[in-house]
Amino acid sequence: MRLGTVSIMLPVQVNRLTVQEAADRYVELVRAKTVTGALSPATAEVYARDVATFVRLAGPDRVLDDLTGEDVDAVLLAFARKPDERRKINGRGEAAGKSTGKEPGQSAASQARFRRSVSALFRHATSAGWVHLDPMAASSVRARERGGLRPERRALTREQAEGLIEAAASPGAPPAEATDSGSGRRRRADQRTEVRDALVVLLLTTLGPRVSELVRANVEDFYTNDGVRYWRIFGKGGRTRDVPLPDVVAVALDAYLAVRAGGDGEKALLLSWRGRRLARGDVQAVIDRVQRQVDPGRRREVTPHGLRHTTATHLLADGTDMDAVRRVLGHSDLSTLGRYRDDLPGELEVAMGSHPLLRRRRGQAVQDDEAGPDT
CATH class of the missing domain: 1.10.150.130 (Tyrosine recombinase, N-terminal domain)
Known part of the structure; x- marks a missing residue:
């Protein structure tokens, strides 16, 4: 055995x-x-x-x-x-800013x-x-739950986002943009960057890239296939995604490339007026400059990440396929979209007002009204 x-x-x-x-x-x-x-x-x-x-x-x-x-x-x-x-410390050794008692x-x-x-x-x-x-x-110690995003990181409403896009896409530059903020001195023509700023805002608002992906972009990352302009975005974890540009954004890209200050040897897409690649911190200043052109009633402070939230929120609210939105934003998992989906004012009311299970009844009611009373 x-x-x-x-x-x-x-x-x-x-x-x-x-x-x-x-x-x-x-x-x-x-x-x-x-x-x-x-x-x-x-x-x-x-x-x-x-x-x-x-x-x-x-x-x-x-x-x-x-x-x-x-x-x-x-x-x-x-x-x-x-x-x-x-947090900055004042002369008395105390933390600057509003006191919270804590x-x-x-x-x-x-x-x-x-x-x-x-x-x-x-x-x-x-x-x-x-x-x-x-x-x-x-381990049992965890941070308390956050009570929502800061206002500047929430998605813009449709009215606010459209105001920003209109300001970015409008041709020419308003007089206020020709002066240095604060000093009032008139800027030289070669220092004016309105066309570049328009492209930055349009890319952030409509495609929602991470700010690191935006400043890392090179001219060669944009290409045309069958008449459609694409941006090959190099994202986190070495992943890439090819995102088609809306027509307005493609026009803004061509307008910027026509006046871009860099020489043939400079690969970076977004350049300062000195011809250097933009840094992450420069992007917020670009958004703020374009925001100054927006009507005050439609204006709200927003960060680059807030514009990423804006892209996701409005694409999903408009019924865009979730997987398509995931691919635009460069997420590997659909569940991550929940972090980028913010509530919009009146959204629930609109959804209930056009409930898919009641459309046939509404259509029948309209037909009955048009037919009028029985004779």
Whole structure:
């Protein structure tokens, strides 16, 4: 009689790295991903900054595998109480800005981001054999839920968005745009960038790219196929998507390329009047300049990310296929669209007023009214 063999499971051998050693290896890996395009440099630096903060709060010389869920909770709470370093300090050593009666600390969004960064570190540590178990599974500290987006990050209403598009697409430049804001001095003709600003706003409002995708765009990324202009967008995680340009946007692109200041060797699409690629921070200034041309009754402050929300919200509200919207925005999962879908005033009333299950009854009622009373 043949006896079966018994396999014996040996305990996993863990590389007992200190918190600092593990963080250094992880950050090196994160930054290496920027070379392949799997991560943007800005995202990699956010991870690196959060991991450095985690090292300081957890203790650089502690062994990573010794940290428990309680230890992680203590770190998360310490981060939540840490003053927001972005807030300016006045001469008396107090945080500037409106007093809320509470100790200044990290916002809910910053706390949630920090928790995601720490979770990513421990996920890698688990797969790399630096810890037996992921302590995040036993962590209970989470940031409070946000009470909605800030106003400037919400989607513009149809009236506000159309006002911005009309201001961007209108030919010529208003007199106010020919002067430097604040100084009142007249700008030279070669410093005027209205055509470029129009293209920036139209691309953001109608296609909803991430601001990093916009400033990274090159002239060669735009091409024509069967008479339709396309933008090949290089997005997150090394993914690309080809998005057709609406006719108005294609016209604005051609108008800008005709006056673009860069030489033949400059690849960047969007250039400053000095001929340098626009930076992420420049895009908000562009939006604000175009906003000044909008009628005050239709004007509202908005960020580039708010225009991304605007694109998603109005495409979905108009009944555009969800998968098509997902592909325009460059999401890998349909569920992510929920974050970019904002409520519009009167939207529910319109939906109930044209309910698909009652259209036949409304049509019959109209026919009866047109037929008039029986004779």
